[in-house]
Amino acid sequence: MSRLHARLLHFAQTTIQPSLTSQIRTMSSYTSVHVGKPDTLDYKVYIRDASGKVISSVHDIPLKPEGVTDKHVFNMVVEVPRWSNAKLEMSSKFPFNPIVQDTKKGKLRYVRNLFPYKGYIHNYGAIPQTWEDPTFVDPNTSCNGDGDPIDVCEIGEQVGYIGQVKQVKVLGLVALIDEGETDWKVLAIDVTDPLAEKLNNLADVEEHLPGLIAATRHWFRDYKRPDGKPSNEFAFNGEAKEADFSLEVIEHCHKAWKEGLLTGTNPKANYDNTNSTLEGSKGFNPAEADKLATDGVVYTHSEPVGDDKWYYYKN
Known part of the structure; x- marks a missing residue:
């Protein structure tokens, strides 16, 4: 078995133990490197692994954290921190898929402040090594995939940062139909969040974060109307689906990434597949990574000043 296949098949299905949260925090040894000025066309955020090597945000970061066997826990790359407005995403065009700001007709894109919200209402990002295949008509939605990694809405109390690699527990999802395409939105929580052990399904979310699922539907329904x-x-009909259904969707999108996007064999494979770690894959080119992000600023996260957490109360 090749090293690539061994990495892709290294999944088991047991339940995470509370003691693993500290191990997961230690394992999250990725750093983000910011190149260029935010809010410009030149801005890029690369991700480095523990060795300092630039890696692909789409291809090199594993689907699941190494050594964690809980079937509900996955890696997530934060593209857009909560409360911010710049529409940032992992680039499909640049090698190693840095996070860049999306554009339309040459202009940078932002989401509007949809009352009563400010910018994005979640830490918004994607699960690496997944792809919503645009040639596949999903029988649940009757629509093709949108051609992107599967999106994640992380609902923990801490605001994330661009390029952060979180380990999240999947709780459910909603099936957005965005301009005629299937655009799954996975609901998940950072495994180190104070509520993580209490949230295991949608009923738990509603109990501890009342109104959040409804607000999620409202925001995604109307965020383009301004x-x-x-x-x-x-x-x-807008109903959120439970975690086990979500796992099936994620597994399907992982298979589409592995068999169609990474190999470049799908006729609509649309993401550059250059990578640093997947030896034997078509885009394996670690030497190319040495040329990138050498003049960038390594982002060091610090706790915010003041109170930027959110609070939920039942009447």
Whole structure:
């Protein structure tokens, strides 16, 4: 078995123990390197691994944290911190898929402040090594995939930062239909969050964070309306689906990444597949990584000044 196949098949299914949260915190040894000035076309955020090597945010970061066997725990790359407005995403065009700001007709894109919210209402990002295949018509939604890694809405209390690699517990998802494409939105919580051990399903989310699921539907339904676009629609009449259903969707998207995107064999494979660690894959080119992000600023996260957490109360 090749090293690549061994990494891709290294998954088990047991339940995470509370003591693992400290181990996961230690294992999150990625750093983000910011190149260029924010809010410009030149801005890029690369991710380095523990050795200091630039890696692909889409391809090199494993689907699941190494050594963690809980079937509900995955890696997540934070693209957009909560409360911010710049529409940032892992680039499909640049080698190693740095996080860049999306553009339309040459102009940087931002989401509007949709009352009563400020910017994005979650720590928003994606699960690496996944891909929503645009050639696949999902039987649950009757729509093709949107051609991106599967999106994650992390609902913990701490605001994340661009390029942060979180380990999150999957709790459910909603099936957004965005301009006629399937655009899954996974609901998850950082495993080190104070509420992580109490949240295991959608009922737990509603109990401890009342109104959050409804607010998620509202925000994704209408966030484009300030730009003059119609409301988005949802499959399942907007009903959020539970964690086990979510795992099936994630596994399907992981297979699509492995067999179609990473190999470049899918006719609509749209992400540069250059990577540093997947020896034997088409895009394996660690030497190319040595040329990147050498003049960037390594981001060091610090606790925010003041209170930027959120609070939930039942009437």
